[in-house]
Amino acid sequence: MQNPEQLIHFVVRRIIEQKGQPAPTIENHQRLTADLGLESLDVAKVVAVLEVELEVDPFAQLVAITDVRTVGDLAEAYRRALAGETAATAEPALDASRQRAAARRGAPAAQDAQSEG
Amino acid sequence: MTDSGSRQVVIVSGGSRGLGLGILRRALADGLAVATFSRSTSPAIEDLRANDPNAERFWWEPVDGADPAALKKFALGTAKRFGAIDVLVNNAGVGLDGLLTMTRVEDIQRALAVNLSAAIYLIQSCSKIMLTQGRGNIISISSVNAVRGHKGVAVYSATKAALDGMTRSLAKELGPGGIRVNTVAPGYFESDMVGELTDEQKARIKRRTPLGRLAAIDDIVDVVAFMMSPQSRFITGQTIVVDGGITC
Known part of the structure; x- marks a missing residue:
């Protein structure tokens, strides 16, 4: 059984091979675009395969895909999602702000602060 | 996921009646496996379930199109059950008639949720599966109201025109x-949605239609079946208007 980081390396390598490019050994410091030549749709494929395999999607709410530059960033996003982090727990300040805004409107903030379990 | 072999798998949203039912019946007749959902079942759905008690080629679930989490669960469940998602037909929709100034907010929100948001969420979930497969075909049911303006259907027109615009962008994104990503835009056809038209309104539509009649559901189903088939393999980013010429 591969750990998530090994799986991420395997999937990244497979997507590079599917593009007909020689795939190097995948390491966390490598930049997805500049070093590995992945385009945005290739990264989308990686994320789609990982969602099927790991049954989590960190990019639905927890992490902005634009914050992911390297293989290590990708691995960290999945580590956080698999550890059960949610947008609410990851962003307590933002959550508190939402609560205050909802209180000003006189409405509960449950929907605004909704998180993915 | 199990191996779907060479069998094609299609999701048809809103398949309990009308055009959706016609599309899924044609898909079943053409040998595809079909997964569909609607808010509630119908006699036709129950007949199809009875004919396939082990759900080998036909699966239905009660899902409200306004519930994004339920839509995602349905898409992933279909991929696991049938092994793939080859085609998505975004058919589910609600009509909304009346002048905009007198339309209730909750009716506007419902139309946006079912006609547009549900299609976006379904495409998002299904296209992920399709990307892992390296193949896929997305067809959304639009309307002539997206192509020409008509009094009393502003919100409905907005949702359908949005589907057309999204389709052109997604065709470039996912090609x-x-x-492939396309829409089929039917003209007025005999269905529950035109059931509220008066005979006078129907006669006016016929007069303005070069081919001289309202469409039958099969007129639309034939085109959707073509778009589902490999014969349309080089078509993407298009709106195929099926209206007897009323918009020409």
Whole structure:
């Protein structure tokens, strides 16, 4: 059984091979675009395969895909999602702000602060 | 996921009646496996379930199109059950008639949720599966109301025109992943949605239609079946208008 980081390396390598490019050994410091030549749709494929395999999607709410530059960033996003982090727990300040805004409107903030379990 | 072999798998949203039912019946007749959902079942759905008690080629679930989490669960469940998602037909929709100034907010929100948001969420979930497969085909049911303006259907027109616009962008976005994206825009056809038209209104539509009649559901189903088939393999980013010429 591969750990998530090994799986991420395997999937990244497979997507590079599917593009007909020689795939190097995948390491966390490598930049997805500049070093590995992945385009945005290739990264989308990686994320789609990982969602099927790991049954989590960190990019639905927890992490902005634009914050992911390297293989290590990708691995960290999945580590956080698999550890059960949610947008609410990851962003307590933002959550508190939402609560205050909802209180000003006189409405509960449950929907605004909704998180993915 | 299990291996779907060479069998094609299609999701048809809103398949309990009308055009959706016609599309899924044609898909079943053409040998595809079909997964569909609607808010509630119908006699036709129950007949199809009875004919396939082990759900080998036909699966239905009660899902409200306004519930994004339920839509995602349905898409992933279909991929696991049938092994793939080859085609998505975004058919579910609600009509909304009346002048905008007198339309209730909750009716506007419902139309946006079912006609547009549900299609976006379904495409998002299904296109992920399709990207992993390296192939896919997305067809959304639009309307002539997206092509020409008509009094009393502003919100409905907005949702359908939005589907057309999204389709053109997605065709460029997903084409390199082997996924085609198109809409089919029916004219007025005999269905529950035109059931509220008066005989006078129907006669006016016929007079303005070069081919001289309202469409039958099969007129639309034939085109959707073509778009589902490999015969349309080089078409993407298009709106195929099926209206007897009323918009020409």
